[in-house]
Amino acid sequence: MSQPVNRYRCDLRDMRFLLFEQFGLGELLGKPPFADWTRDDVLAVLDGVYQWSCEVLGPLNAVGDREGCVLENGAVRTPTGFKQAWKSLYEHGWRGLGVPPEHGGQGGPMTVSILTGEMMSGANTAFNMYPGLTQGVAEVIAAFGTPAQVEAYCKKLHTGVYAGTMCLTEPHAGSDVGAAHTRATPIGDGKYKIDGTKIFISAGDHDLTENILHLVLARTPDAPAGTKGLSLFIVPRDRLDGSGSNDVITQSLEHKMGINGSATAVLRFGENGNCIGELVGTEERLGMKQMFRMMNLARIGVGIQGLAVAGAAYLAALEYAGQRVQGPHIKAWKDPSAPKVPILQHPNIRRMLLDMKGRVEGIRALIVKLSMHLDRTLALRASGGDEKEIEYHAGQVDLLVPVVKAYASDQGFQVTVSAIQCFGGAGYIKDHPVEQYCRDSKIFSIYEGTNHIQALDLVGRKLGQRGGANFQAMLADIRRFVEGSREEAGLGPALDRLQAAADALGQSAMRFLGWFQAGKTELIGLYANRFLEMMAQTTVSWVLLEGGIVAARAARDLPEDHPDRAFYVGKHHAALHFAHLELPRVVDGARFMSEEMRHSLDIPDAGFGVLGQT
């Protein structure tokens, strides 16, 4: 076998397309809060992060997978090279792109940060979890901390002096966060004694920074049961006054299917009664609200992870398909003397690749759309813009977060599976990167709220937010797009299918409302995941078709041999392919929901199977 080229790749051209040709980032540059940012700055940052990701992070991806993290004498050792990469990351300032200048950052658009996040996560998912969580902790403290906390922690977190984690899960409190037992007992001065055990803590311990700030959800004395009784605490691993350990013990590390370079720890807080934390802000019982700010960012982050790994897997498969010669063209199927061709020429390989391309570019476009709504919110706020418009943009972010998290993680994983299939037997061995992508990405559908939690968030909270206005605004946007695109040639039945899908989505949302009103809560649980998928199929088709139209127009103006032409034509094909395949599934899903099948509910528990029988 030829030696594999095991390096990171991403599609910078598509990123530039989304930012400047489809979603209009240029309108926001040069004005507050991005007054210092130009188009050239953005392009330079994308190029710089890409180069750095390829050169520094990419080569450590397989290393981290192979070596994993090791717990020795109570401390975690990260894989070879991670310490140097951490240092280099913060020297380059790549984590500070979207961070306000007062916290040591560059105050750039979220959308740019997000695309650099795709590159860093795609090059090395496990490594990127350490700075990702650290940034999330800084943002929680910036939003909810006292001025003293912001002053003491944010800059140190944003510049890589400290790292951070989020500690929610306990042995009996996973999806049911409110069941957490960890206790926080006030000892005065905003300080608390912390006592409890947290599990599945990503980046729970490591050797990358001088200290780690854990954000710990815990229950104060006499607090009510459930999520409402939880408060959030900053709990440093080591005392901040330099007096040594804060009684946070790394009890063990999990041995996982993937992301081996990320230490997943069981943390014991207060084993010896000496673990001290401080409340975030000054008020107790705001823990869930505060944590949710981080969770929302973390959920977008998981969507980016799904996109990142899928994008890397797609391009790895594409490169392999262009190089691997196997068998004759299908037109000469049974002729042993026919010339052998690269497998990229085989229709089934092309089909798999176009399926992957559509999903990757569609998810990327949906994430950029979400993120541009965020940036427009910031821009409107900075310029004293219309409150209604701000509400609209913020509402679209809320609505799309669970869709992005769940769909990008599910489909990102499936793209890696398809990538293995494109490689054939070579995809199953560790000489090539795709099997690691598959293993790494399986966790995305589980952590930061399982994808069912996302679906319940969508149908149980987001659909009804602002009296349903966010969802209705989205449907209206789709209708406006459909009506405004009637003159475009070459779309076939895609527009009609998009409108039919949006209509089916609207009807299905009403069906949930009916179930709520009729007390058929169990049907909501049964069909929530399917609805989320339908919403993703619709919105991804929409943004792909929108981009496909932009691309087709751009291609029309180019000479046949212009290097951008194939790019534009490719985007148009991917959009139509995806829409054609996926939009009818939305209508099918609505019909399926309308039948209210209850077999899963009605089957007796013992009917699932008898365990241990002979």
Next chain:
Amino acid sequence: MSQPVNRYRCDLRDMRFLLFEQFGLGELLGKPPFADWTRDDVLAVLDGVYQWSCEVLGPLNAVGDREGCVLENGAVRTPTGFKQAWKSLYEHGWRGLGVPPEHGGQGGPMTVSILTGEMMSGANTAFNMYPGLTQGVAEVIAAFGTPAQVEAYCKKLHTGVYAGTMCLTEPHAGSDVGAAHTRATPIGDGKYKIDGTKIFISAGDHDLTENILHLVLARTPDAPAGTKGLSLFIVPRDRLDGSGSNDVITQSLEHKMGINGSATAVLRFGENGNCIGELVGTEERLGMKQMFRMMNLARIGVGIQGLAVAGAAYLAALEYAGQRVQGPHIKAWKDPSAPKVPILQHPNIRRMLLDMKGRVEGIRALIVKLSMHLDRTLALRASGGDEKEIEYHAGQVDLLVPVVKAYASDQGFQVTVSAIQCFGGAGYIKDHPVEQYCRDSKIFSIYEGTNHIQALDLVGRKLGQRGGANFQAMLADIRRFVEGSREEAGLGPALDRLQAAADALGQSAMRFLGWFQAGKTELIGLYANRFLEMMAQTTVSWVLLEGGIVAARAARDLPEDHPDRAFYVGKHHAALHFAHLELPRVVDGARFMSEEMRHSLDIPDAGFGVLGQT
């Protein structure tokens, strides 16, 4: 976390149902060629193999995954315990159930062997590959070898003295087997010098037996290009006269995503010019025909692997769901004081489990159907039965082999993915078996002919076999089932949907014929996988509904508290759930094919993406 119960489980009750309640194995017992077999024998064998699989193989599954195989001083060491398990396996005679008595076996029905294969493969996929390949080699030699070869090798292979492998793949000849370069030069007396390198050889070397017989595809001098020039050779690892090495060198082992207990080797034959093989039989250039006999059995074997791992993953998830307490019932969604329930009570978990159950039991039923056609062929031959009837049964086997291989491998893998999701975060760590099931099963869609090769086999060969008679006979069987079941209550629209799916399948088959005739070969490649999936969705729904009717009738006759009642009711729910979900997809697939979308073909190569761009 509670300590996980990491043991093998399978559903013996469902196996008994399929054999004796749905598919009528009883009709074949006590008559040639199964004259010595009774129902009690079958039940005792199933019980015995289940117990042995749980006690001996199951505990070695994680061991094999963790330790893998090691190449040291040119020889492969298998994981701890594999040697003892091999010895125990052949002492118990579990590999000889379907083997003719003259080769040391017990001459039982293929269907019983196949279900014991599910258990052994489910308990330890990697281990079971060694005896599975060994049996395949013995069957090729029994079918095509000279009497002397049969005498010398078959019994030793069937009793575990020798092991065997199949050596097809070369660095540049994977799916394109006919591109193989390995040369065989006659040296007289039916002997040949072998010179070449084979890769991805499962069980390629190990320490389980005193010798290994490799079946090697190679090209004789002046043989034509392509598959027609290939001959098959028996190449022992060590000279059979005890004079030492036969110049077969294990160059390396692959490091894989899963099945780590199975040694996947690169084998160099004839590095020093001293590798001697003997032709299978007496005629050259029959290699592909001979190998295909083994391939067909191996393909059914891969279907069994998919079923086996999926079945184990399903029952692991079911057990976990019954034990893991998390969150309140969805009816008390937001009430923190509501009692917590096992996650089996959550609608979305029930939905995932019923999806899994339907697929597992449906694939098992389809494999048993295929295998019963085989057994009926044997029974008809033994009793001098009607040639037409033999042709019918043999034809159904041919037709179903690619469907079973591809669908069981694809869906088996997807079931393991769902199992991980049921476990949540716990599913991602190695304390529980499901992440290994997922890694182990990913190879099934690739080896023994990728699933696209299966799809091409189906649409390019099997549909048209005997002038299309096999396929037409299947459609007629479905119609007869639908018409004969009209009186059954409780099926809802399932029968109409099954008939609609069968009609759509028939139309789509005609579409392929049209494409062949119009020279649109590329559309055949593009849609072959989808058609195979449609055929699987239809046939699996059919056998599930057939079983569901049998189960519903049986349940009707039982008192409410009879322990079998929940089993029967469960099967009925699973059948309707699967049929309801999957049958409309067949009709959608036919519509999709009718649109003849060509985006994957028309996109310019460079439109897929620019690699390495900045």
